[in-house]
Amino acid sequence: MAKPRTVERLVVIGGDAAGMSAASQARRLKGPDELEIVAFERGHFSSFSACGIPYWVGGQVRERAELIARTPDEHRERAIDLRMRTEVIEIDPTGGRVRSRDLESGTEAWTGYDKLVIATGARPVRPPLPGINAPGVHGVQTLDDGQALLDTLAGTDGRRAVVIGAGYIGVEMAEALLNRGFEVTVLNRGEQPMATLDPDMGWLVHQAMDGLGITTVNRAEVTEIRTGTDGRARAVATRDGLYPADVVILGMGVEPETTLARAAGLPLGEYGGLLTDLSMRVRGHDDIWAGGDCVEVLDLVSGRERHVPLGTHANKHGQIIGSNVGGGYGTFPGVVGTAVSKVCELEIARTGLREREAAAVGLQYVTAKIESTSRAGYYPKAALMTVKMIAERRTGRLLGVQIVGREGAAKRVDIAAVALTAGMTAEQMTALDLGYAPPFSPVWDPVLVAARKVAAAVRAS
Structure with missing residues (x-):
């Protein structure tokens, strides 16, 4: 006993x-x-x-x-x-x-x-596709996974990489392989990369990836990972094409x-x-x-x-x-869905709801999208960014924000994350006392410019 x-x-x-x-x-x-x-x-x-x-x-x-x-x-x-x-x-x-x-x-x-x-x-999401478990096909969830991938990259003579999936993992791994000197193709089942964004914002990511030399194929339904006589992955097949590959990365989420x-x-x-x-x-x-x-x-x-x-x-x-x-006390009240990522110099951020998520829970909404810069326009290295804001119709309550841009874009989403957590309206956001100096932002920060525009849309709705 x-x-x-x-x-x-x-x-x-x-x-x-x-x-x-x-x-x-x-x-x-x-x-x-x-x-x-x-x-x-x-x-x-x-x-x-x-x-x-x-x-x-x-x-x-x-x-x-x-x-x-x-x-x-x-x-x-x-x-x-x-x-x-x-x-x-x-x-x-x-x-x-x-x-x-x-x-x-x-x-x-x-x-x-x-x-x-x-x-x-x-x-990792790993659908039961033919060839999914072949040598040369890698997920990237653990350090063991990362080491296995590095070992494959070091032992691979070819320089063609196919990434299946264009979410956070997919775009980050596309950048990693690009940095390693690989020719990268991203196969995306959705309408645009980064399904955590609305398609119009995902299109900006697609444009930027194209500009970096990453080939992005949207609406690509993978049917098979084809192997060579040695049993290793050699290509990824979709319903519409075949993409040669010396290494395949699974980036379909978790x-x-x-x-x-x-x-x-x-x-x-x-x-x-x-x-x-x-x-x-x-x-x-x-x-x-x-x-x-x-x-x-x-x-x-x-x-x-x-x-x-x-x-x-x-x-x-x-x-x-x-x-x-341990005898103390704590609670976790919930989240607003804030996430940031990057692909090379492009920064990507979102918080709150996308349009289709707002519609799915019965919310009526208005949107606004603006372009601005990370610093005062006359200050050196001011970088462009696009901010999209979603607010509830009539009440003006902030529902979501998406940002795509260069240096200084992504972390601005934290302003919106705080506003969402506090239940603020777009009108209330326009009065936020944010820090200003030309090296850090325009007089009107891009997030506040978007808040002003969506607040006007609320008043007109």
Whole structure:
């Protein structure tokens, strides 16, 4: 018979942002004599930046180690029993235990818990296409993925790369491969690149990618990855064409990794993510929390649950979970959907709702789109940007903002993110007291110019 535990035990599934933030925060609040912490990670690395992988592949980040915030040994020095290369294969909520498998030895064991944190992240979308698992086809979700891709690039004589998907991962990987000297083709199933933008703003991204020498093919439905006699990927076939490739990158987005949660009968939402309350506790389970890319969160603009896989949210979730597990208090009220990206010198940003998202939740809206510059027009290196703003008809409540431009464009979306969180109207935004000097912005910041124009559209509606 197992000896009864005298110290409460926290078990964490997942050794990256949400999981290890939760473990670290809980450890700050409770010492080893009050709380035992056991964490399981199936990969080779802990607490790493997946968002940095395209820049490591592209050469802007020189060493893999630069993407690791805290090593397994550093976590262990803080009295966190982090078990690497160990995969949890079953959750037993009724028995308060998890079953794990050591991936090196194959040994399986049960570990009991008093409190459980599920931070299993997301998995790349990988449709069952012929050839999808062939050598030379790469996802880019983990540091292991990034290293495998770099190894392929180093051993490939050909210089043709095909990226399937034109979202954040797709455009960032297109830039990385361009920097590596590859001829890059991006196959995009949608109307324009960056489906997180409205098509008219995505068209600006398409234009810029063309100008960089990246071939972007829209409305391209991939049917097969063709292989050579050696079994390696050699081309990507669509319904309308064939694109030779020496390396293929999958950039079709991610989905919540909730296989364990589903098998355990835990509540999942429309997008397959775990559902939690404001404290990040799994609904209906007092001793289980979840955070990061495996959960769905409340969209503060639409009022609906959505899946938003970003490292910023994962770290916040972990801090909140760790506080609650450790005897403190914290809540995560929701998101407004802010994200930024870049492809070479082009900056891309969005927050809030797109037009079709606003329509889908029954909102009537007006839009405005303006062109301006990042600095005073007469100041050297003033860069063009386009700002699109969406506001609710009649009330004028801000619903969303999209920005595409050069240096100084993307982070301006933070102004709109704050306004959305505060529930401001476009009219109220026009009075915001933003910083001004010619090296930083025109007298009227581009975001405020867009606010003025959409406010006028509201008054006319």
